[in-house]
Amino acid sequence: MITAERKPIEDLINSVSSYRRILLLGCNECVTVCSAGGRKEVALLSSALQMHFMKEGHPFEIKEITLERQCDPEYVEELVPYIDQADAVLSMACGCGVQEVARRFKEKMVLPAVNTKFMGASERQGVWAERCAGCGDCVLGSTGGVCPIARCSKQLLNGPCGGSGKGKCEVDSDIDCAWQLIWDRLKALGMTEKYEENIPAKDWRTGRGAGPRKIVREDLAS
Amino acid sequence: MEEFQPVIVAFCCHYCAYTAADMAGSKRLHYPANVKIIRVPCTGKVSALHMMEALRKGADGVYVAGCLEGDCHFRTGNTRATKRVAYVKKLLDEIGIGGERVEMYAMSAGMGEVFARTASEFTEKIRRLGPNPARVGRDNPGCATAACS
């Protein structure tokens, strides 16, 4: 999923303080799963902002709506009846959702309430970790199912570097050395000979290298 | 000036604090009438939003009273509640309401005295802190909190 984290409250207060009526938008997809911007987080942020502005004696109204998906035009369309009643939108969706709302409602200020972080997986309750860098040309088949691009601090395709110690990365002892994980997996798979196949320099055009990307499925595209 | 009577909301676990409140009652122990008890099946059921909304809707202080460490009927409900209270404290500090308006307490079903004492102490603490600034602001729109309190 795409993971995100709520921006500091102070930043959010500053970003909405010049408005009186806010449409606070959640999204029922990734940000719900990573507890950053689903219905619950919308309600909590709404409560916090209202209390803050009550304390300031600043009239402040919040309308809370959580869309099924904020990155899909069909769902964003559901905002039409509400958009005019708001001075600005504060979106708790990932950057994709914020942009979709901004694209649809060109004359409405749309502010991000979360920092979109990475594509990751849940390690345990309340902990998410980066897993995929979206390079557009998956190498997991040759690296034992562990991505060196997303998970090695130096994105080494032929690691590990000399800073790997006791399974951890030199950058931070909280980070697992991706190449230790790769090696362990290759051993478990009985594929250690795979390690010595040099992975050639990557063609980054499939990633961000060739500018913003698009997927077109001719069979589906309208 | 009349003494400020804070509104306190106490989320009490059915298996411990709520029973302790009962016991305090049957023992005729005195505790302030300011404390409005809400019985919950487990403090693990109390979300951050419950605490926040209680404050937003006019409470001056909120506390959660659950089982002693390791004694949760549902194993970890009380430790989860403890973490949520810590989270709400931080959030309240950030929005300028003050984290000291929420608290987590632990007690067993037999601790009627502890229940009564906790209720009194927390009420006193909130009385000293004064009214919830959000409520003050709401009732006096357009003026800064400090000047009005």
Next chain:
Amino acid sequence: MKTESTLEKILVSGQLAVTSECGPPRGALPEKVKEKAEMLRGCVDAVNVTDNQTAMVRMSSLSACILIKQMGLNPLLQMVTRDRNRLAMQSEILGAYSHGIDNMLCLSGDHPRFGDHPAAAAVHDIDSVQAVDMVRQMRDEGLFQGGQKIDGPPKMFIGAAANPFADPFELRVARLAKKVKAGVDFIQTQCIYNVDKFEKWMEGVRDRGLDEKVYILAGITPMKSAGMAKYMKNKVPGMDVPDEVVKRIAGVAKENQAEEGMKMCLETIERLRNVKGVAGFHIMAIEWEHKVREIVERAGLLPRPVF
């Protein structure tokens, strides 16, 4: 011979090679480069010039190499993949070779987290193994990494690093094999304090016949003091300093610790020169460059061969 490099000539001749390093200054003062390099004249075969080491901004390796070359010494260009993409690396290699610099070392580089610009983006367009492959292709096939022909290919003698002490140990020979496969000519190792472990690694290197394919220069760093030994042991990632080493240097009076460190480093050289597959020494006397001559001399490695 693959190149005109003096270092290659010495290694091919079978004599023990000696290299050392010169860290460029944190400023635009050429004298600082010259002072450091001058101390190494006549006692080493090539002078490694570090590339923003520890991710701190310094004078560029290439420009310091040029200054050293102009002094009549033999510089070795270090290049990290952290700071440049493949375009910048190749253009720099062309530039270096046009100035007669014909040795280089391909590294991934310390992470920016450790340096003075922790907010910088690390490039890592390619890694050190791919960098070796790129330089080899430029030299042997006369082609840029992108496949186009080079008009006047740079003939670099290609080095890389190896750290026998990092984890997982069982991978360390295999990682060297990958660099050999990519076309590396020589290796400079991490500083060796755990000689037993290094010998074990060399055994693995020989078992695979890698010592026949690559020249291995053993990394040597003299300890100045017990404080330095402790620091290296506890604070420097990828460093293996056994307790005995710290104990030994801490066991002598403070004023004698430098000499004890010197003795220890000479003993290490003495032991390693007899290890099959060790082709020379890379002496990294960190901020102690003036001691390199003494080390080389006392180790009986003077005079240096002339080609």
